[in-house]
Amino acid sequence: MSRERLHPAVWMTYYLLVxxxxxxxxxxxxxxxxLLGGMLYFAAIAGGRAFLSELGFTLPLAVLVAITNPLFxxxxxxxxxxxxxxxxxxxAVLYGILLAGMILSVLYWxxxxxxxxxxxxxxxxxxxxxxxxxxxxxxxxxxxxxLFRQMKAMEAAGKTSGLLADDSFFDRLRxxxxxxxxxxxxxxxxxxxTSASMKARGYGLPGRTNAVCRxxxxxxxxxxxxxxxxxxxxxxxxxxxxxxxxxxxxxxDLPTGGISLMGYVSYGLLCFxxxxxxxxxxxxxxxxxxxxxxx
Amino acid sequence: MKGFKKDLLIIFALVLLVxxxxxxxxxxxxxxxxxxxxxxxxxxxxxxxxxIRCDTVLANLDKLDPALREGGYVPxxxxxxxxxxLVLREGDTVFDILSRATRYYRIQMEYQGADETALGxxxxxxxxxxxxxxxxxxxxxxxxxxxxxxxEGASHCKLADGDRIEWIYTCRFGADLPDHYQGVVK
Numbered sequence: 001m002s003r004e005r006l007h008p009a010v011w012m013t014y015y016l017l018v019x020x021x022x023x024x025x026x027x028x029x030x031x032x033x034x035l036l037g038g039m040l041y042f043a044a045i046a047g048g049r050a051f052l053s054e055l056g057f058t059l060p061l062a063v064l065v066a067i068t069n070p071l072f073x074x075x076x077x078x079x080x081x082x083x084x085x086x087x088x089x090x091x092a093v094l095y096g097i098l099l100a101g102m103i104l105s106v107l108y109w110x111x112x113x114x115x116x117x118x119x120x121x122x123x124x125x126x127x128x129x130x131x132x133x134x135x136x137x138x139x140x141x142x143x144x145x146x147l148f149r150q151m152k153a154m155e156a157a158g159k160t161s162g163l164l165a166d167d168s169f170f171d172r173l174r175x176x177x178x179x180x181x182x183x184x185x186x187x188x189x190x191x192x193x194t195s196a197s198m199k200a201r202g203y204g205l206p207g208r209t210n211a212v213c214r215x216x217x218x219x220x221x222x223x224x225x226x227x228x229x230x231x232x233x234x235x236x237x238x239x240x241x242x243x244x245x246x247x248x249x250x251x252x253d254l255p256t257g258g259i260s261l262m263g264y265v266s267y268g269l270l271c272f273x274x275x276x277x278x279x280x281x282x283x284x285x286x287x288x289x290x291x292x293x294x295x
Numbered sequence: 296m297k298g299f300k301k302d303l304l305i306i307f308a309l310v311l312l313v314x315x316x317x318x319x320x321x322x323x324x325x326x327x328x329x330x331x332x333x334x335x336x337x338x339x340x341x342x343x344x345x346x347i348r349c350d351t352v353l354a355n356l357d358k359l360d361p362a363l364r365e366g367g368y369v370p371x372x373x374x375x376x377x378x379x380x381l382v383l384r385e386g387d388t389v390f391d392i393l394s395r396a397t398r399y400y401r402i403q404m405e406y407q408g409a410d411e412t413a414l415g416x417x418x419x420x421x422x423x424x425x426x427x428x429x430x431x432x433x434x435x436x437x438x439x440x441x442x443x444x445x446x447e448g449a450s451h452c453k454l455a456d457g458d459r460i461e462w463i464y465t466c467r468f469g470a471d472l473p474d475h476y477q478g479v480v481k
Binding site: 074075077079080081082083084085086087166167168169170171244246248249250252 | 297298299301302305320321322323324325327328361362363366368394403405406408421424426
């Protein structure tokens with residue numbers, strides 16, 4: 001798979017560029033690319049089932065964000081109706097939708113990042129010169145998956161001990177709330193233990209080397225160059241001010257000059273690059289499998 | 296079965312809560328909100344005058360939010376609402392007058408109600424799409440009655456016949472206003 005084939009530095013650069021644009025540019029077209037690219041890539045590497053169960057959590061979150069914004073932000077020149085004397089405006093509704101999309105796209109890209117940048121790769125990348133950052137970063141990325149695993153184990157234990165075996169939904173919910181402090185205590189303890197155990201191994205001491213499982217190859221350099229070129233063109237277009245977009249007081253037009261077009265095309269390619277790579281490899285794999293004589 | 300009854304009860308309570316919340320919000324259509332009629336000035340009705348101005352923005356156009364630079368949000372003469380005579384009802388405060396005028400003359404306004412702010416008085420965040428912080432960090436709306444800045448907030452400041460209310464946009468916490476405005480730190 002391409003995510004294992006490429007050097008971690010290439011991926012790190014890639015994620016930083018994609019996320020930087022996704023977090024700081026309020027242009028709906030760019031946001032659309034980032035969201036679609038992130039969701040497709042997550043579906044490609046995590047599988048359809050994980051994607052659907054993720055959707056069950058992220059969609060309600062998005063709806064909540066999109067509804068909340070117009071309730072609290074009343075700016076905008078086009079009132080739809082008035083609530084308690086303050087306007088609910090078209091601009092605030094659309095802004096809320098974009099904000100929801102932005103949160104989703106950052107969420108999906110971070111999920112992909114945590115799947116692609118495994119602990120060993122992070123240590124390869126930063127262990128040598130930024131040991132503390134590398135450890136904190138890898139612990140943060142591992143935090144939630146581990147937390148959910150532990151929560152499942154605790155729930156199983158709770159069920160057998162009768163805590164979560166009630167036939168009322170709300171009582172079961174209350175039982176889960178009782179597990180929460182234990183869960184948080186467990187995760188804090190794990191964090192302390194991890195740092196103590198790393199210290200015991202002499203992690204971060206001067207002169208200590210890290211196993212480097214990957215060296216930069218020709219292919220990595222080519223990909224890095226492509227990524228930097230696409231990201232650089234996007235940022236250049238943004239710096240020249242041709243990606244600007246605003247909602248208040250009235251929605252501005254989507255900038256469509258030559259320079260903006262350059263930004264759209266390069267960011268679009270950047271966002272869909274990993275999905276294209278995944279699909280290409282999947283296709284190649286199927287072609288190769290067809291060549292295997294079955295009898 | 297016991298658990299199921301409990302669930303039903305809790306769901307019922309939640310539905311009730313949502314219903315109370317929905318009934319407690321006052322939803323009006325655009326046409327309902329904007330008044331089509333305002334009190335006529337009779338021979339013996341008490342009146343005040345109201346004006347809304349943003350002259351200070353004109354001197355600080357470089358700091359103005361780019362989204363407001365075009366489209367007529369900042370009038371060239373700085374007058375968003377010219378000095379106009381309005382009927383003063385018994386017990387009217389500065390905020391009541393502003394609220395009624397914006398609803399009749401269709402001026403955009405966003406405010407935090409008196410029950411939402413720490414000081415217990417309404418705070419006007421934006422008028423005519425010009426908001427606090429739209430023109431630098433020290434920018435926002437302040438009001439003057441007869442050229443003086445009252446010590447009370449807009450929803451506590453009572454008015455008398457003939458008072459002159461001015462809502463003025465400042466870009467530097469009031470320090471950039473002309474000298475005849477009293478009660479701001481220069």
